[in-house]
Amino acid sequence: MKMTIEFWGEKFEANMVIGAIGGFLIAVAASLGGFGGGPFVVPMMTVIMGLPIYVVVGSSLLAIFFNTLMASSRYYFFGQTDVALFVLMAFGAVSAGFIAPRIAKRLSPIWVKRVAVVGCTYLGLKLIGILP
Amino acid sequence: MMCWHRLKSNFLLWFFFLVFLFFSTPCFSQEKQAEPQAEPAEPLKVEVKLDKDKYRGGETIQITGKVPPGMKVNFIEITSTDAKVQVGRLDRKEFKFYLSREIPAFYTIIINEDYVARIDKNGTIEEKPVKEIYAKFKADKKWRIGEFLRQSNADMAFITPPQMVSEIKVWKASVLWSILGHRGKPEPSLTEKRDIRRETARLLQARMREFDKLFVLGKITTNEDGTFTATFRLPDSAPKGAFSVIAVVNKDLKSEPAKFDCEVTFPKYYFPVAGTSVNIFGPLFLALAVCTFGVLMGAGGGFILNPLLILIYKIPHPIVAGSVMPTVLFSQASGVYNYSRIGFINWKLGIGVGIFMAFGGFIGPLLNQFITLAEYKFVFGIILLILAALMFWQTTPGYIEKSKKEKAILEEFKRRVEAARAQKAQK
Numbered sequence: 001m002k003m004t005i006e007f008w009g010e011k012f013e014a015n016m017v018i019g020a021i022g023g024f025l026i027a028v029a030a031s032l033g034g035f036g037g038g039p040f041v042v043p044m045m046t047v048i049m050g051l052p053i054y055v056v057v058g059s060s061l062l063a064i065f066f067n068t069l070m071a072s073s074r075y076y077f078f079g080q081t082d083v084a085l086f087v088l089m090a091f092g093a094v095s096a097g098f099i100a101p102r103i104a105k106r107l108s109p110i111w112v113k114r115v116a117v118v119g120c121t122y123l124g125l126k127l128i129g130i131l132p
Numbered sequence: 133m134m135c136w137h138r139l140k141s142n143f144l145l146w147f148f149f150l151v152f153l154f155f156s157t158p159c160f161s162q163e164k165q166a167e168p169q170a171e172p173a174e175p176l177k178v179e180v181k182l183d184k185d186k187y188r189g190g191e192t193i194q195i196t197g198k199v200p201p202g203m204k205v206n207f208i209e210i211t212s213t214d215a216k217v218q219v220g221r222l223d224r225k226e227f228k229f230y231l232s233r234e235i236p237a238f239y240t241i242i243i244n245e246d247y248v249a250r251i252d253k254n255g256t257i258e259e260k261p262v263k264e265i266y267a268k269f270k271a272d273k274k275w276r277i278g279e280f281l282r283q284s285n286a287d288m289a290f291i292t293p294p295q296m297v298s299e300i301k302v303w304k305a306s307v308l309w310s311i312l313g314h315r316g317k318p319e320p321s322l323t324e325k326r327d328i329r330r331e332t333a334r335l336l337q338a339r340m341r342e343f344d345k346l347f348v349l350g351k352i353t354t355n356e357d358g359t360f361t362a363t364f365r366l367p368d369s370a371p372k373g374a375f376s377v378i379a380v381v382n383k384d385l386k387s388e389p390a391k392f393d394c395e396v397t398f399p400k401y402y403f404p405v406a407g408t409s410v411n412i413f414g415p416l417f418l419a420l421a422v423c424t425f426g427v428l429m430g431a432g433g434g435f436i437l438n439p440l441l442i443l444i445y446k447i448p449h450p451i452v453a454g455s456v457m458p459t460v461l462f463s464q465a466s467g468v469y470n471y472s473r474i475g476f477i478n479w480k481l482g483i484g485v486g487i488f489m490a491f492g493g494f495i496g497p498l499l500n501q502f503i504t505l506a507e508y509k510f511v512f513g514i515i516l517l518i519l520a521a522l523m524f525w526q527t528t529p530g531y532i533e534k535s536k537k538e539k540a541i542l543e544e545f546k547r548r549v550e551a552a553r554a555q556k557a558q559k
Contacts, residue, residue, distance in 0.1 A: 005478050016484055023485040027492025032499045033512050034453025035434030036460050037489070039519050043526075045485075055478060058471035062482030063489050065464045070493035072458040074313075078497060079218050079233070080454030082405035085447075088412055089437070089459045092419030097463055099420070100427035110532065112428045113523050120520035123439050127513030 007055045018048050023063060031071035036064040176200045178387035180379040186393045189370040189400070189409055193392070195362040199381055204354040206247045207289035207380040208362055212238040212394070213296065214373025217407035220450075221338040222305060222502040229303045229315050229502070230322075234296055235335050237371040237407030240345065241289050242364060244352040249285045263349065270343050273506075277337040277346070278330065286347065288383040292376055293336060294329040305502070313494045315501070339407075339448070341505055369408040369446065372396040406451045414445065419459065432460035435519065439512055442505075449508045453500050 003016045022044045030037030041064055045056040075081050125131040180197035187193060199205055215237035222229050247262040265284045269275045281287035303309075303316035310316075322328050340346040354360040360379070376389035396402045402409045418440060426433025434456050441452045471477050503511070525531060 003480065003484060005481050007478050008475070014481055014484075019481075019485040020488040023488040024492040027489035028496045028499070029492075029511070029515060030435075031457070031493045031496025032453070032503075033435065033496075033508075033515060034438045034449075034456045034500070036432050036457075036464060038432055039429075039435065039522065041485070041489075043522055045481075051481075054476075055481070058468075058476035059478045059482040059485075061464060061467045061471060062477055062479070063486040065461075065468050066483075066486030067489035067493040068457060068461045068464055070490040071497050072461055074494060074497035075454030075457055075500075078450075078454070078501065079405070080450045080497070080500075081458060082403045082451050082455045084401065085403045085406060085415060085451070085455040086458050088401075088416050089419035089456065090462060092416045092421075093423040093433075093459050093463055095420050096423035096427055096433070097466065100424045103424070104428055107428060109428065110527050112425070113527050116425070116429050117520045117524045117527065119436070120516045120523065123436070124513045124516030124520060126443070127439055127509040127516065129510075129513075 005055070012051055012055060014045075014051060015049050018044070022048065027067040027071075031067060031074075036068045038064050176203075176385055178205070178379050178381055178385060180377060180387040180390045182377060182390050182392050184392065186395055187366055188395050188397070189366055189368040191366055193364045193366060193377075195364065195377060195379070195390075197360055197379055197387065199354060199358045199360060199379075199385075201356065201358045203358065203381050203385070204244065204247075205352050205360045205362070205379045205381055206244045207286055208242040208350075208352065208364070209289045209291055209376075209378045209380065210238075210240050210242070210364060211292040211296075211376050212236045212371050212373060213292065213376050215371030215402070215404070215407055216296065217339065217405065219335045219339045220501050221335060223334075227305050227316075228319070229305050230300055230331055230335065231303075231315075232297055232300045232332070232335055234298065235332070235339050236293055236296060237339075238367075238375075239293060239336055239340060240348055240364075241286050242348045242350045242352065242362060243284060243286055245349045247285075249283060251283055251285075266347065266349050269347075275343055277333045280343075280347065281333060284347075289378070289380040289386075290329070290333065291378055291380075291386070292389070293332045294325065297328050297332045299323055300328060300331050300335070310498060310502075311495070313498055315498065338504075366394065369410060370394050370396075371407055371409060372402040403447075403451075406447045406455075408445070408447060410445050410447075415441065418444070423460075423463070427463070429523075432463055434460045435516065439509070439516070442509070449505050450500055453497070 001016050002013045005012050005014055023041065026037045026040045026044065030040065038060065041060045042053075042056055045051050045060055046053055072081075122131065178197060178199050180195065183194035183196075195208060197205070213236065216234050217237045218231065218233045219235040220229060220231040243262055243266065245263055248259050249262050249265060251258045251260065260283075262284050265280070269280045281290055300322040302319040302321060303314075304319050305316035322331055337346065348364070350362060350364070352360060352362040372394050375392050375394060377392070378387055378389050380386040396409045399411050399413055400409045401412045419437060422437045422440065423433040426436065437456050437459075438449075438452050441447050441456070442449055468477065500508070
């Protein structure tokens, strides 16, 4: 099922079957893990749904926000939210929002991503038990 | 007259002779009274005391006391009686979900390393050094607490947690209920002592997770005169509040609880839902560093923050997921607001995909309760490896070239928006 979307005068066709199923599956896995799913939603919208990055960058954030809002409410309802821990980390996260743009200008985003690749690979192998 | 006098004097002689006999030799009833009464036997008791009544995480507790001569202290149970947490677990055999809000945040049993366990095997008693049993269970990743308590005889020291738990809620889970986002069909709560004891042990295993955190093989030295000593190092992450210590000789002989308080002072803070004390600067700077890195990458950072909190601070995974999720909510909300102000959100696309993501977000937290830490780590590990592969692909020259054009268009759009705004402001 294709949906026509308009963005600054340009029209695009978005495959909403992929968007719906992919979004649902990403949200299940991401909310189970405790994160929004952004790193998966953007490639899903650009690569699989075929939309350009300038259309996706804001809209994907809105889609992820739905997941995060719903999952946060559910976790709170289940009694799994430590409010003190959340407040402490929120302080760090909000501060990051001020600091990151200031240092972004001095760093190459490609190299930041390459460091993230190494870090995520190391963490991933440690979690599945391949690394001690 | 003379006979009468003679009779009288004979009678008096006999009378005084009998009186003399009576008072000179103890009579039967007096003997009986004079015999010391057998004193009732003193009840056997175990005394236990601690060197202080207040400790902090990381300090060593000196446990001393006395047992009847000839006996030994074989187990010492240490329980946090103030700090209680919510623990849930899915029983995969019965497919039932058990939940209690009264599980002690900290629990351990010190087992005397010299103890020889006696196991009843169909009428015959088998003796085995507890060291061997301990090593076997420690090496087994699928160890079960009930089996260990029975085989090591430590079940005689599993005293306080079943007394603390008054009710355990039960749901009969199923795939359909899970799809609907519910724990399952509610069943009558466990209230029978035996059922509570069994399930409390299993919930404690789910809470403490590692075998050698729940059971510690230690030196409990009992001297010939019955005095005993043992030491225990309170973990750095010990919860605050009252603790109880009970020394156990056998199933019929144990001490009254000795009490102490664990103090948590700045910069440490006790997180009540997590049931653990952590230096506040740790999670604060971790969140700052990870979220900064995440924003630089164009993501929130939650997918890195979750595993790091589990690996570094050993916070239970349900609490980590439940606390990190709302953390990223604010940065996302702020991003949505900023993008909407400059017209960079296609509401149709965002809401269209977002509704289905909301359904996913409804189910994910429920599945989080059903999986064990080992499964959570495995799933997360796979997610991170897929993510690493995706990001690697995004750094390949072909992808960079393609996205350069799109990013250039994005920057152009942003410049036009800023220019339009500046013009408006001038007018």
